[in-house]
Amino acid sequence: MQTGYGHLTYCSNIHPGLSWEHHFNELRTNVPLVRQAVAGNAPMALGLRCSNEASLVLTEELDVFRQWLRENHLYVISINGFPYADFHQEVVKDRVHRPDWTTAERLDYTKRLCNILARLLPDGMEEGGVSTPPLSYRHWWGSSLPDTADQATRNLLKMIGFLIDLRRETGKLVHIDIEPEPDGILDNGGDFFEWYSQKLLPMGVRYLQEERGFSADEAREAIYAHLRLCYDVCHFAVSYEDPATVFAHLAASGIRVGRIQVSSALRVDLGEKREEKLNTLRAFLEPIYLHQVVARTQSGELVRYPDLDLALAADSADHAEWRVHFHVPLFMDAYGLLRSTRPDINQVLELHQANPVTNCLEIETYTWGVLPRELQMPIADSIIREMKWVKQQLEKN
Template sequence: MRVNGYELTYCSNIHPGETWLAVFANLQRYLPAIKQEVSPAAPFGIGLRLSNQASIELAETEGALAELQRWLQARDCYVFTLNGFPYGEFHDQAVKDRVHVPDWGSAERLDYTRRLFALLAALLPDGAEGGISTSPLSYKYWHNESQANELKQQASLQLAEVAAYLHELGRESGKDLHLDIEPEPDGLLENTYDVIDYYRNWLIPVGGRHLQSQYQMTPETAERCLRDRIRLCYDICHFAVVHEAPRETLSCLEEAGIRIGKVQISAALKARLENDVEQNQRMKTLLQPFAESVYLHQVVARDTAGAKTAWPDLADALESLQSGGPAREEEWRTHFHVPVFLAEYGSLASTQQDIIDTLDYLREKRLCRHLEVETYTWNVLPQDLQMNVKDAIVRELNWVRQRLPKHEKNLKSDQ
C-alpha cells in the first residue's frame, strides 16, 4: 500500500510453497483478506517470493502469467518487489546455510535472477519502480580468502550482466528496475565495511571494465549503470545482529554512493547474559525454543568493553553456556525474525528500536521507496509467540504504518 510516498508491503515468503500453484493458492487465500483490513479502498502492493521452480512454472506455463495479471487487476493489487534470495525450499525442512545455494559464482543464480526480472517487468505497473532482493554473494564459511576473492570476481562479472540486462529492459519498458544485494550475518557480505569494500574494490572496477568491453559503455556510464541497477537491500534485523546502528550504517553507505533499493523491516531476538551461572542457565532455558532446525540463527554477542563473539547458529552459542557463560556482561543478538510490534516479551527483547531509528533516518533522508515487512518465522516461533498468520501480517503492517506519518514531512499520504 502507498503511505506517504512509500510502497509498504509484507514479503510472501511467510507462506510455505515452492511451486507456482502453491504460491498462487496462498495469494488467493491471504491477500484479499489482508488488503480488506489494511487497504480496502486503495491499491495494495505485494512483495512476492518465487522459488526457482515457481518462477519457471509461472514463466513457462501457458496462460499462468496472464491469469495472475487478471487476478491482481480484479482485486486492485499489484507487484512491485520480489524476494530472489532463497532459490529452493524455504519451509518445513532444514534450510540452514543451503539458503545461499546457488551463490553468485554460479550461472544458475544469474539465470534465476534474469527470469525474475522478466516476470517483474511484466507485472510492474507502468511508470513504477521495481526491485528484487538477492543473496549476499555467498556464505563466508564456504571459502578461504583466495576462494572468496575468486567468488567476488565472478560475482562482479555476473552482477554487471544483470546491470546491463536491467539497463536495456528499463529502456524498453520505461520501468526503473534494480537488484538489491541483501547483507546477512555470515554472508560473504555481512556488514557496512564488507559492502563498501565490495563496491569499491570489486563491483565498480571489475564490473565496470566488463560493461566497457562487452557493452561499449564509457567508464562514467558503466559506473552509473552499476550504482543505479545494483543497490542494497537494508534488512534491519541483519544489521542489528552485527551490532551496527542504522544511522551510522545508512550515512556511511550514502557517503560511499551505494543506493538503497529496499528496506526490509524486521527485528532480531535480543538477550542479556551476565557473569552469573544460575542467571545464564535461566536465559538458556528461555532461548532454547528459538534454536529450531529449519533456519540458521546466527548469534553475535558484544560485551561491555565492545568486544564481539560470533557463533554460526544459536545452538552453538547455547553450548558455550555449559561452562558458565561470559566473563563480562554481554548482549546477545540472534538472527531470528521476531514480531516487529514487540519490544520485549518476558526476560527477552527485540531490536525493535533499530526499526524506529531507521524510520527516523528515513524522515530526514529519503533513501528508497520500498518498505517490506519480513517476519517469515511464524511457523517456527515458540508457541507463546505464535498467532494467526493473517492477523499477524495485518498487525505488523499497521504497526509500521502508524509510525510512517511521524517520519515523513511535506508528503501527502496516498490513502
C-alpha cells in the first residue's frame, strides 16, 4: 500500500510453506482479505518470502503468479531471503543462518531471488530489495571468525557484480539488504557500519576495479546502490541502539537503507516484581526460534545470551533490564507485567517521516504460532490489526 512515506507491506514469512504450492495457497487464502481490509480497492504491496525449494518452482511459474497479483491488486516490492529452508514446521534456531554467506548455496539462492524480484517489480517501480543474513552465526566460528567474514564478503562482492549485470539486463536496481541480528557476525548496527566501511568498501573497490575496470568512485557508488541495510527495529532495540544515532550515522556514511522492518521485541524492567516478571517470561519459551537476550546491568554494561532459556538460568540481581528477541504484536505495548520496545518503532517512524531513508516499510511479526495462547488470533486478523496500527502512526504527523 502506498503511503506518503513509502510502500507499507508485510512479510509473507508470517505464512507457512516450504514448497511454493503450499506457500502460494497460504497467500491466496490470506492476502486478498488483508488487502481488502487495509487498502480497500487500492493496490497493496507484498513482501514475499520464498524458500530455496519454492524459488526453484516459482522461477518456472512467474507468469501464473504475476497474473494472480494483477487480478488481486497486489504487487511485490521486496523478498525476504534470510531463511533458506523451512521456517515454521521444524526447529529453526541457529539453522536460520544456514547456508551462510561463506557458501555457494547462499550465493546461488540469492541470485535466484534477485532474478525473481527483478521480474516481479511492476512497471514504473525501478528498485526493490532482497534481505539476507548478517554473514553468518558468530558462535560457529571461534577464532576463525575474521577469516569467515572475509570469505562471506568475497561472496557478497560476487553478488554485487551479478546485480550490476541484472540492472543492465532488466533496468531494475535490485539491492541486497543485510539484516544485523544478535549473534550474527554483524550483531548490531555498530558491527554493520564498521564492516561496511572497514571491510566491504575497501575490498569492494579493489574487486570492481580489477574485475570491471571501474574507477574508485564508480565502484563505491555500485556498492552503495546494491548493498544496503535492512533496519529491523526489533533487532536494533534488543541491542539498545538509539534510532536517532543510527539515522545520523546513515546520513554521515552514505550507506542506504533497503527497508525498515517494523517489528517489536519484548522488554522487561527488572526493578520491581522481578520473580513474577521472569515467571511470565517463561510462557514465551518455545522450541522453534532463537530468542536472544541482551541484559543491561545496573552500571549500563550489556550482557548477551544466545537464547531465552540460557538467560533465565543465568539471571543476576545485577540485571536491570532485559531485551528479548521475540517478535511480539505491534498493536500491543504490554503483555501482563512485560512491556515491548514499541517506543523504538514510533521513534524510527518519526525519524523516517522527517527524513525518508527507504521506500519500503515491511511488518515482520512472524511468531504468531508460538506466542502464548492468549495472544493468538486468526492470522489474517492479526496482520490487519498490525497494518492498520502502522498506518495510524504514519498519519499522526
